[in-house]
Amino acid sequence: MxxxxxxxxxxxxxxxxxxxxxxxxxxxxxxxxxxxxxxxxxxxxxxxxxxxxxxxxxxFAESLEATMEPAKLFAGPAGDIADFLAKQIFARDGGRGRNTVGPLDIIVRSLSSSEASRVLREFTRDDIIRPLAEKIGQEADTRAAVITALLAGIGILRNVLRIDPLTEVEGGELENSLPKPSAAS
Missing domain, CATH: 1.10.10.60 (Homeodomain-like)
Structure with missing residues (x-):
């Protein structure tokens, strides 16, 4: 005992x-x-x-995993993965309090570090892009990398830099204007 x-x-x-x-x-x-x-x-x-x-x-790697929760990111439906990931960008950090840590906060603070960038690169490749590629199929590696880059960029501008009109609430015009997977084919 x-x-x-x-x-x-x-x-x-x-x-x-x-x-x-x-x-x-x-x-x-x-x-x-x-x-x-x-x-x-x-x-x-x-x-x-x-x-x-x-x-x-x-x-550092475990801190990234704990804030990003990649297993949860890809628990959504395979047919609508881009929409699902966009919802995650808008739901996870939007409207969070000042003392709340968002996944992109860790990434942004350590991008210039040669030691951390290796961990960031491996995490992004192994825990984000590869699982996304497995879900989307056709031309998967390139499409998964582009989707990840676009959503990361939106996420940084929205949740870290807090650029208007990107800071609108979940389900707003910006989220609804993102291309659907069929349009990205």
Missing amino acids: THNVAARTGGATRDRILNAAILRFARSSYETVGLRDIAADVGVDVAYVHRCFGSKERL
Whole structure:
């Protein structure tokens, strides 16, 4: 019984470390985020952060996955995947509070980092573009990359830079004006 309590406590601490890392990576560049700072935020020794995640790079990758939730992105219907992804861009971050972290916040803060860009490239390729390509079929790799690029661009302008009229509410004119998959063929 003690082991189960310890395991749950360890899992809760790991989650707290991940949440602290998400906040740090969303507010600062990859280079300026330190594992010691994350450990201090949670009140644990930095060695425990290493034990849980192995490296800063791995913690960054898990932070990306936790905020993007790629498995949920592709749980939608295959026939209408572009519409589904557009809805995710408009629903996930639009109207969020100032202290809420959006998936693009982490990406934008670390694009210029050579270390982080490798993780970002692998994540985008393996967890976004490839699963999207599997869903859309014909000329899949190119189409999936273009769809991802367009939606990422809209997402950054809407949710990070907050450019009007891109900040309209979910289901608005902009979302409804995006091309449907049949138009993108």
